[in-house]
Amino acid sequence: MVTDNLEFSLAQIGPILSLSFGCCGSAIGCYIAGLASHAAMARVEEGHGKFIGMASVPSSQCIYGFILMLLMYRNIQSGVLSPIAAIFVGLFAGLAFMASAVYQGKVCAAGIQASLKQPAVYGRCFVAIGILESFALFAFVFTLLIIS
Secondary structure, eight states: OHHHHHHHHHHHHHHHHHHHHHHHHHHHHHHHHHHHHHHHHHHOSSOHHHHHHHHTGGGHHHHHHHHHHHHHHHHHHTTSSOHHHHHHHHHHHHHHHHHHHHHHHHHHHHHHHHHHHOGGGHHHHHHHHHHHHHHHHHHHHHHHHHHO
8 A cells, every 4th residue: 555655656756847847947937037028018108918928938838847747647657657767857857947948038038128128129039039948849859759
């Protein structure tokens, strides 16, 4: 009975790590960009939606962590992935999501400030934001390849 509970608990750690680090990173990234968004909205009368939209970009890493959590747990239950391997995979994928989201929030904040000063650069700011997003996507795709 105790062994079954221990195995069940171990099976949950990896998927939980991928989700929790992704969500923490997204929260921090959206917080950083949200602060810049609120400051920008206080300075202009219109165009608030674009600042809010840019501030919400780091939330995607939370989605990657959620999908990975579901797939990892399913693969653990089916025996494709061991719980110990899942812990390491979940930890490092989650850390990649977290780092990507935090730094993406900082780049979004800079993009909001830049587009406040010069509105024509708004679309071009998404290039740097997209590069940081690609790191989270790489971690997500490579993790999917590892756990399958």
